[in-house]
Amino acid sequence: xxxxxxxxxxxxxxxxxxxxxxxxxxxxxxxxxxxxxxxxxxxxxxxxxxxxxxxxxxxxxxxxxxxxxxxxxxxxxxxxxxxxxxxxxxxxxxxxxxxxxxxxxxxxxxxxxxxxxxxxxxxxxxxxxxxxxxxxxxxxxxxxxxxxxxxxxxxxxxxxxxxxxxxxxxxxxxxxxxxxxxxxxxxxxxxxxxxxxxxxxxxxxxxxxxxxxxxxxxxxxxxx
Numbered sequence: 644x645x646x647x648x649x650x651x652x653x654x655x656x657x658x659x660x661x662x663x664x665x666x667x668x669x670x671x672x673x674x675x676x677x678x679x680x681x682x683x684x685x686x687x688x689x690x691x692x693x694x695x696x697x698x699x700x701x702x703x704x705x706x707x708x709x710x711x712x713x714x715x716x717x718x719x720x721x722x723x724x725x726x727x728x729x730x731x732x733x734x735x736x737x738x739x740x741x742x743x744x745x746x747x748x749x750x751x752x753x754x755x756x757x758x759x760x761x762x763x764x765x766x767x768x769x770x771x772x773x774x775x776x777x778x779x780x781x782x783x784x785x786x787x788x789x790x791x792x793x794x795x796x797x798x799x800x801x802x803x804x805x806x807x808x809x810x811x812x813x814x815x816x817x818x819x820x821x822x823x824x825x826x827x828x829x830x831x832x833x834x835x836x837x838x839x840x841x842x843x844x845x846x847x848x849x850x851x852x853x854x855x856x857x858x859x860x861x862x863x864x865x866x867x
Contacts (some may be wrong), residue, residue, distance in 0.1 A: 693769025
């Protein structure tokens with residue numbers, strides 16, 4: 644269940660309105676049992692890093708990403724939807740399926756983008772969103788993706804950035820159920836509400852805490 648931050652409406656509304664003019668909308672994807680397969684010359688990657696509204700927005704910025712689809716995966720019920728997975732009992736996580744052009748962006752680059760949008764030591768949720776439906780994971784579609792994903796997890800663990808173990812799971816990709824249309828491109832369609840949620844959730848504040856010291860040479864951040 645999303646945490647609401649209505650008290651932040653006024654200070655963030657002005658900034659959000661300025662961003663609306665630059666947003667280009669694409670038609671929402673119709674909900675279906677499975678997301679479309681990658682077309683010839685493209686490939687698919689799947690990531691879970693908490694709220695899929697936020698993960699979608701971050702991956703839409705990556706050059707070479709052709710499309711992104713929010714959805715649910717990794718669970719044990721046949722037809723998950725937002726309300727059912729919000730209970731935390733279906734085994735599913737909110738996830739993003741990324742269709743990309745391997746000639747323009749490598750899987751390693753997508754992994755780097757993933758690490759910069761996730762709190763990799765928090766296995767009980769992400770940022771303000773708590774529960775198993777928000778736990779982080781990398782869902783791999785090929786043996787090569789698994790090799791690269793596992794290597795990246797090890798590199799993060801060996802980096803010395805964290806005082807706690809990396810909890811990001813590397814799992815085989817399974818059935819991916821596309822989320823309801825209102826959850827596709829949410830950050831574009833509802834920019835004010837999205838900005839209130841993202842800021843209030845503390846996502847960027849925590850990510851800055853994790854990564855800013857790497858550039859500044861300051862000691863690693865405390866694990867949270």
